[in-house]
Amino acid sequence: ILNVEQSPQSLHVQEGDSTNFTCSFPSSNFYALHWYRWETAKSPEALFVMTLNGDEKKKGRISATLNTKEGYSYLYIKGSQPEDSATYLCAYDQTGANNLFFGTGTRLTVIP
Amino acid sequence: EAGVTQSPTHLIKTRGQQATLRCSPISGHTSVYWYQQALGLGLQFLLWYDEGEERNRGNFPPRFSGRQFPNYSSELNVNALELEDSALYLCASSFDGALGDTQYFGPGTRLTVL
Numbered sequence: 001i002l003n004v005e006q007s008p009q010s011l012h013v014q015e016g017d018s019t020n021f022t023c024s025f026p027s028s029n030f031y032a033l034h035w036y037r038w039e040t041a042k043s044p045e046a047l048f049v050m051t052l053n054g055d056e057k058k059k060g061r062i063s064a065t066l067n068t069k070e071g072y073s074y075l076y077i078k079g080s081q082p083e084d085s086a087t088y089l090c091a092y093d094q095t096g097a098n099n100l101f102f103g104t105g106t107r108l109t110v111i112p
Numbered sequence: 113e114a115g116v117t118q119s120p121t122h123l124i125k126t127r128g129q130q131a132t133l134r135c136s137p138i139s140g141h142t143s144v145y146w147y148q149q150a151l152g153l154g155l156q157f158l159l160w161y162d163e164g165e166e167r168n169r170g171n172f173p174p175r176f177s178g179r180q181f182p183n184y185s186s187e188l189n190v191n192a193l194e195l196e197d198s199a200l201y202l203c204a205s206s207f208d209g210a211l212g213d214t215q216y217f218g219p220g221t222r223l224t225v226l
Contacts, residue, residue: 004154034214043115043216043219044202044217045217046214046215051211051212089154089155093211097160098145098167098168098209099157099168100145100147100215104153
């Protein structure tokens with residue numbers, strides 16, 4: 001079982017604040033890193049898939065970076081809104097065989 | 113465009129019974145994945161099907177099995193249910209299973225084993 005760690009486990013921020021979370025994964029045999037947003041009672045929503053060291057992806061106010069050599073990815077949210085409240089999951093593909101290893105997530109609560 | 117659908121939403125079984133969970137992928141997707149989220153744990157990969165074949169399997173016992181039909185929908189079967197099989201089972205689909213293919217998730221089936 002691979003060790004995919006996410007920090008912090010939970011986070012409360014005020015509306016309008018910017019925030020970021022970390023996903024750490026083994027730096028050997030990297031194939032892809034996925035980010036998801038999972039709101040309560042909904043399906044996990046795909047945010048980004050990153051495959052190359054140094055990749056940066058952006059979707060609206062959310063962006064992500066990837067460092068495969070040191071084994072981490074950052075997810076940034078600029079100007080947090082209450083609708084950003086969700087659990088953010090990262091998932092690591094070490095084999096290229098699509099069996100994603102998920103972290104336990106960072107639970108974000110944005111306070112209006 | 114319809115997303116990934118799963119049925120039933122909830123399923124209650126007793127120990128030793130069999131459970132069958134169903135998944136319909138996004139139209140045009142050939143790959144289907146199954147994941148388990150047991151209480152307090154992260155999502156764990158169960159199975160990957162593509163073009164009707166099992167392509168990869170996670171670290172689960174053989175009583176977890178499944179299949180993919182010609183229309184790319186999929187079933188997950190869990191035999192000889194145990195209490196620890198109680199979990200949320202998520203299905204995902206992707207276009208063709210290529211490296212870095214985005215997996216789109218359904219809403220899940222919550223299985224309770226009494």
